[in-house]
Amino acid sequence: MMLSFRCFLFSTSSPSSYFSIFLPKPHSFLPFTFSQKLGSYTTSSSAQSMPSKLLFRQLFEKESSTYTYLLADALHPEKPALLIDPVDKTVDRDLALVKELGLKLVYAINTHVHADHVTGTGLIKTKVPDVKSIISKASNAKADLFVEPGDKIYFGDIFLEVRATPGHTLGCVTYVTGDGPNQLQPRMAFTGDALLIRGCGRTDFQGGSSDKLYDSVHSQIFTLPKDTLVYPAHDYKGFTVSTVGEEMLYNPRLSKDKETFKNIMQNLNLSYPKMMDVAVPLNMVCGLQET
Amino acid sequence: MMLSFRCFLFSTSSPSSYFSIFLPKPHSFLPFTFSQKLGSYTTSSSAQSMPSKLLFRQLFEKESSTYTYLLADALHPEKPALLIDPVDKTVDRDLALVKELGLKLVYAINTHVHADHVTGTGLIKTKVPDVKSIISKASNAKADLFVEPGDKIYFGDIFLEVRATPGHTLGCVTYVTGDGPNQLQPRMAFTGDALLIRGCGRTDFQGGSSDKLYDSVHSQIFTLPKDTLVYPAHDYKGFTVSTVGEEMLYNPRLSKDKETFKNIMQNLNLSYPKMMDVAVPLNMVCGLQET
Numbered sequence: 001m002m003l004s005f006r007c008f009l010f011s012t013s014s015p016s017s018y019f020s021i022f023l024p025k026p027h028s029f030l031p032f033t034f035s036q037k038l039g040s041y042t043t044s045s046s047a048q049s050m051p052s053k054l055l056f057r058q059l060f061e062k063e064s065s066t067y068t069y070l071l072a073d074a075l076h077p078e079k080p081a082l083l084i085d086p087v088d089k090t091v092d093r094d095l096a097l098v099k100e101l102g103l104k105l106v107y108a109i110n111t112h113v114h115a116d117h118v119t120g121t122g123l124i125k126t127k128v129p130d131v132k133s134i135i136s137k138a139s140n141a142k143a144d145l146f147v148e149p150g151d152k153i154y155f156g157d158i159f160l161e162v163r164a165t166p167g168h169t170l171g172c173v174t175y176v177t178g179d180g181p182n183q184l185q186p187r188m189a190f191t192g193d194a195l196l197i198r199g200c201g202r203t204d205f206q207g208g209s210s211d212k213l214y215d216s217v218h219s220q221i222f223t224l225p226k227d228t229l230v231y232p233a234h235d236y237k238g239f240t241v242s243t244v245g246e247e248m249l250y251n252p253r254l255s256k257d258k259e260t261f262k263n264i265m266q267n268l269n270l271s272y273p274k275m276m277d278v279a280v281p282l283n284m285v286c287g288l289q290e291t
Numbered sequence: 292m293m294l295s296f297r298c299f300l301f302s303t304s305s306p307s308s309y310f311s312i313f314l315p316k317p318h319s320f321l322p323f324t325f326s327q328k329l330g331s332y333t334t335s336s337s338a339q340s341m342p343s344k345l346l347f348r349q350l351f352e353k354e355s356s357t358y359t360y361l362l363a364d365a366l367h368p369e370k371p372a373l374l375i376d377p378v379d380k381t382v383d384r385d386l387a388l389v390k391e392l393g394l395k396l397v398y399a400i401n402t403h404v405h406a407d408h409v410t411g412t413g414l415i416k417t418k419v420p421d422v423k424s425i426i427s428k429a430s431n432a433k434a435d436l437f438v439e440p441g442d443k444i445y446f447g448d449i450f451l452e453v454r455a456t457p458g459h460t461l462g463c464v465t466y467v468t469g470d471g472p473n474q475l476q477p478r479m480a481f482t483g484d485a486l487l488i489r490g491c492g493r494t495d496f497q498g499g500s501s502d503k504l505y506d507s508v509h510s511q512i513f514t515l516p517k518d519t520l521v522y523p524a525h526d527y528k529g530f531t532v533s534t535v536g537e538e539m540l541y542n543p544r545l546s547k548d549k550e551t552f553k554n555i556m557q558n559l560n561l562s563y564p565k566m567m568d569v570a571v572p573l574n575m576v577c578g579l580q581e582t
Binding site: 057058059060061062090093097100101237238239240241246249250 | 348
């Protein structure tokens, strides 16, 4: 028998509660303060006693070396799914995979306003109209829903929590799988360009700040359990995943002290991103020109 | 206290025993027939009561779109590791990662004699002399150790079993993580070029045969549990993993009947691989010119 319940995105009142809040099933969230209602699903009562099971796919777009991530609750009857950092050029591939896997795509999410590719979120919405786009409120970009630090994004019984990790851009966030008895172990951090494998995003445009980036990574990512899997928005050397523990030890920039890090970032002498003047304006409006 | 035990690669007497053999720890393998002794390690007695834990990394080489896989037994005190299908150009990256992760690289393994890139096995052996190279006996290539169908390759308490999957080349094998109470769930199949995600390797050179490839995939890979993860040697569209169940349903070539498959393969009209005349002779000798 199918029982209806609601799927919420809600704020916690204090950043310190990231780790301490007990995370019951979405339908029993009444003690918490809801900030936004994101949709409705159905579930079976039997599924509620089963552990969550993540269906996970990492997808690569070669031209911009971008990773898109597909996550779904495979035990939920509707298999609600989300895409993190989809790219316009690979939307058809991603949606075909969603269909083949029998998933219901619910959210298309960005970690930040990208400067090196056009987001696929707008295109996805034209092809699957029920999908809601999500980006941080701090990004000042357009989307259907805006998240703030401490918000939780549920898909089925699994959730991502939102952590503010500005420094590459002002509005960068990291999405981290939740902490709790029915959540995933080890946790997974989708770090965007804040933390790359053995690297990090540049800090010389879009409100970037090496000072802020250092604080973001050290306070919001390096405080996660060391076995937390790090899934960045890009990789240029063929790495697919790292861990918090590895990056704390071996990241050639962020394992250093703050002043050394700031010096490294000030002396990168990077060229102007060739896609920036096209990508940023488009990404500020979800990847589609306003009509 | 450290107890020494041996790490073996051994043959089973019958292909039908792939699924039925009870797989105890390597040190209690005496009832079985050993075919080759591959090295020695140490372990702690406490580790023997713990489940095996795989450390796994998928690594990408952009030019040939090759995936290299790093696997290690993270619970074993020595963290014995192996690399599947390393590429010469990314050997330094791979060995640096092995070092950072504190692994002891034991084997460098090929699924087949590649025609599109030079294997990294020879170069790895010059940099880490204790590493043993492995390839199938049927490949007729040079290596330290040769495997045949039914052989098992142990690294710590985890093993790969060898399945013959000819058709792309005569000597292609698929390495599958073992079946057993202490082995990995879901299983993982490293399919080389026999089965790609929504595709397969060409069958028009190196002893290739579309007839053989169809039989190989259907008898040796599609008979695995449907949730078995498929990790191919290449992907050209940005996919990183699939499952046996998915490929049985959605592989545009191998989900068809045999005659249709053979017709598809006969009409691909592919160009001659640009690296073939360099790569194949080198790969027949483990990636290094003989001195």
